Amino acid sequence: MKTVAQMLCDKPQQKVHTIDVDAPMLEALRLMARQNIGALPVTRGSSLLGIVSERDYARKGVLQGRSSVATSVRAFMTEPVLTVSPRQSIRECMALMTEHHLRHLPVLDNGVLVGLLSIGDLVKEAMAEQDALIQHLEQYIRGEVA
Template identity: 40%
Template sequence: MTVNQILSTKGKEVYSVLSTITVYEALGVMSEKNIGAILIIEDTELKGILSERDYARKIALKAKSSKKTFVYEIMEKEVVTVKPSDSLDYCMELMDSKRVRHLPVSENNTVIGIISISDVVKAIIEMQKATIKHLDSYISQ
């Protein structure tokens, strides 16, 4: 299974904010959209990603104010991306080695979607269920 197959199931909606808004405003968007990370896209270029983990470690634990801190101050600027043709195994390895839970999907230097560790795990479980069903059917014959 590939990243594109996950996107075809979950959709390709991408939520983004500008780096010049406050972390508090970005958290509001994340809460409204019920997402754990949001992309920072400016002039169609991916500039960074902000996750709940960034907020917890860079704002809450350091007793900073999310209303006085701007996204560009704490966002992750080195964003790990994948292509639609990449395999789920590759995504799992990447998420593990880079210690990230969200992977923007990029094609021709444009973000066309985002997948999370949850999306990948769900897809793998579904593939395993299908394999088990197929094997069970084969054994029963």
């Protein structure tokens, strides 16, 4: 099974978009819409403070009557944020996401944000690995593998 580092290298979009903790939530929503992403790591300088998602906005904003124009990302973000390292396996990430009902996992390498994994990224990778295993087993059954 691949590691997080291997999976990040295979992602077509390597850039991790972030939002400052004091930015208005509307700015975060616009960035997520523009980049077609569902969550943003929340930072202050190079420090990861939390994560904010469309789900956070719906639950902590719309349902509570908060304005996305007048309220900073800080009021909507989830903290503390669970993170993974590049050395962890995809299986470990899936277990963590399942256990904690997460859709996104920031990747930190020695405290530096180097990536963001979505549940979609992990499902896609798991399916690719299963497809490869099935193909290998079919070849083995047909006697095509020595």
